[in-house]
Amino acid sequence: MTTAMTSTSKAVADPAGGSLRFYGVWALGIIVLIVLPMLFSSGGSLTSFSLIGIAIVFALSYNILLGQTGLLSFGHAVHYGLGGFAACHMMNAVVSHGWPIPLPFIPLFGGLGGLVFAVIIGWVMTKRAGTVFAMISLGIGELVASSSLILRSVFGGEAGITTDRTALPKLLGWSFGPQLQVYYLIAFWLVLSAIAMYALTRTPLGRICNAVRDNPERVQFIGYDPHVVRYIAFCFAGFFAGVAGGLAAINFEIANSAYLGAIQSGLVLFSTFIGGTAYFFGPILGAILVTYLQLGLTSLTTVWQLYFGIIFIGIVMYSPGGIAGLLMMHRPLIRAGTLWTVIPSYLVAIVPTVALACGVILTIETVARFSGGDPINLFGVAFNATSPVTWLTAAVLVAGGFYVARLTWRRIADAWDRAATVARDRGYLA
């Protein structure tokens, strides 16, 4: 794990066991990707898995900036989108010129599309980090998104650029017409990109990126120009975002201005942050969760973005390390054998916390559907948005849930303190 901070002195595991576990995790991931469509073979699942695969590549590329190098970008979708357009143009060119390039090579051209733009724009952008970089990235994002509607010959205006992935030369008899074949193409590029991006974190450059993130001033006094470091990181991030965009172009057979826009840039920031930026696998969890939520929530409620916002605020306030941070918090406890002392307090907290969440959902949906009068279906229970019974239920759930939940959260905190103290005494926590 890139910035995984092994916070213990006893953590220096024997290298053989460590590397076995390491390759085991990667092998397991690959096996899961292979068998997933066999377990869930419906068209809907295949589509979801494909989208998740693309989102993971995109989020991992974003974390090269945010988690590794400390660059907060509001315009990362520019590289994703340009990768998508590059891939579409390349596919159409391959078809019209009859070049012998099969579909699985196309994401590479998407990557080059993202990379070329990063190479051109990156030097100026990465001169400064922090707010300056964030603001410039926002500006560039808007600039490119609006240009995409004006430069019709390249971006195809509102309609975008369409393509036909099945028209490319076949590879081993695969036409890539069926979604299953597209899924495997995406899974292949996901594995390739994830390995490459992980390897990048283990290179001299990757480590210096971390140093630039932590302390750009001091880096200058150990021989490095933080500007160059940020620039190279930016180019890598642009390349892999372009790969993700190329995969999206293959999946949807279209690239349009929505690929490059602020919503797409916001979504990748959101996924990466929720997953957790401090660990390599964080953005993977985030991309899975956010893509699922997006697919699931949009069909359930019109105010799904509100829920995204609430989740985001909750994570920022209570778990800035994201889901990965929450999970990894428990590692010292597992090592010290004190995890079992906190589990009961978690179990106790589940009921009131779920009640509180239901109350919040019911409140939001009541407000959202009050004028429309649409019925609410909360986990199989029907509510009427205009009925006082619903209002009262929501109020009781929120108030009562919050009151009880707070007590149980305190118990968790106490149990944690005790477990952590023991872990510290046993030398598993610094």
Added chain:
Amino acid sequence: MSEAVSGTTAAIEVRAVEKRFGNVGIIRDLNLSVARGERHAIIGPNGAGKSTTFNLISGHIAPTSGEVKLNGDLISGLRPFEINRRGLSRSFQVTNVFARMTVWENVRCAVLWATGHRYAFWKNVDSLPEVRERTAQILDDIHLTHRRDVPAGLLTYAEQRELEIGITIASGATVVMLDEPTAGMSHAETDRAVSLIRRLTEGKTLVIVEHDMSVVFGLADRISVLVYGHIIASGTPEEIRRDPKVKEAYLGEEAH
């Protein structure tokens, strides 16, 4: 480094350097010469401009006028990493490490440029034997091997100060500048740090800012006294001890 390595070229040569912040002249007509292999202490009251002098020499800030030479080459106006690559390394008065990275990673990052790996993104950083050996050696030198996997931000104060020294010497720079390396340390910790510094800068040029007079007079070959941004005396410890200007301006009653 300059080819014209004559025995007389100073490691550091500061000529008529001025530094103004706005209207305030903080450094006034600063002249300083540090010979190769010398241990040179800079002393002076709080706010005299000692850290500012370090910043001027190491490229952290540019002089308003005047020039700084390293081994005979002009370095004023260069950026810190360019100066560092020419063999000058400095530490900071306020600990300035990579807080979220482990002790091991901190030192290793400081080894990478000097071992020629630079911005390499095609090499596995864990399988570079010379980097690993050098990092392990430095950790051993600064007595932090047992803390190698602890994030630097979680170290105790004294440990962070030792790490600060470790990062500074890790590149193998021939000119080492330490800004109050023992500030805030207990007596025992100071003794340990001083013997550490003495050992690690063997055969190198050392410039050190230090408030503890017993450390200064025990360690330094030469001492410069900085008062209000101007060096009022420069000489051997014996000369400085006897200098009436120094007695008056700085050492005062506490003169040894």
